[in-house]
Amino acid sequence: SQELEQSPQSLIVQEGKNLTINCTSSKTLYGLYWYKQKYGEGLIFLMMLQKGGEEKSHEKITAKLDEKKQQSSLHITASQPSHAGIYLCGADSNSGYALNFGKGTSLLVTP
Amino acid sequence: EPEVTQTPSHQVTQMGQEVILRCVPISNHLYFYWYRQILGQKVEFLVSFYNNEISEKSEIFDDQFSVERPDGSNFTLKIRSTKLEDSAMYFCASRDTLATNEKLFFGSGTQLSVL
Numbered sequence: 366s367q368e369l370e371q372s373p374q375s376l377i378v379q380e381g382k383n384l385t386i387n388c389t390s391s392k393t394l395y396g397l398y399w400y401k402q403k404y405g406e407g408l409i410f411l412m413m414l415q416k417g418g419e420e421k422s423h424e425k426i427t428a429k430l431d432e433k434k435q436q437s438s439l440h441i442t443a444s445q446p447s448h449a450g451i452y453l454c455g456a457d458s459n460s461g462y463a464l465n466f467g468k469g470t471s472l473l474v475t476p
Numbered sequence: 477e478p479e480v481t482q483t484p485s486h487q488v489t490q491m492g493q494e495v496i497l498r499c500v501p502i503s504n505h506l507y508f509y510w511y512r513q514i515l516g517q518k519v520e521f522l523v524s525f526y527n528n529e530i531s532e533k534s535e536i537f538d539d540q541f542s543v544e545r546p547d548g549s550n551f552t553l554k555i556r557s558t559k560l561e562d563s564a565m566y567f568c569a570s571r572d573t574l575a576t577n578e579k580l581f582f583g584s585g586t587q588l589s590v591l
Contacts, residue, residue, distance in 0.1 A: 398579060407567060408582040453519060462524040462532040464580055469518060
């Protein structure tokens, strides 16, 4: 089965700083999803990447999928306290029915 | 934006009791899911459901678990005889199609505490 490794496991940054979260797959990614989870709440969809080299942005968050389609990064520019939460990358299972997630990266943004 | 609704938000039960967690997926969606997240751990896939049958399940989803779509709107997860280790946040999700650019919509979760 496909394994998704996320790094770092946790991150504390000062407000205004940039940060990057990585997601590495053991197999080729045919669809890579980024979700955000606020502590104790549900998962909110951020972005989905499909093509090698693809890059998408929403507000101050940019996600990229590498050419080999085995690694994705999520970059936050000028972080704010509202960016705090757990960022999860997910990929379709072999059967295509389910999304499997990495363990997540916990982000805390300090004033 | 349309929402997946889960009830209750919190459920406390005694070990050995049966619990039913309820979900109302987005109305035109065809694929339904249950995930769980034990405190401090990853979000784990339990089961997917399509066309009134299970399409995929994980090894976590053993005989103690069952899912049902009793009517046109609800999707339920039943745990027959709860154990302490079933304590977790349970998320319901739904999806319109299986196209790889089709995201899952998640509910806010039911926090299950087994005492």
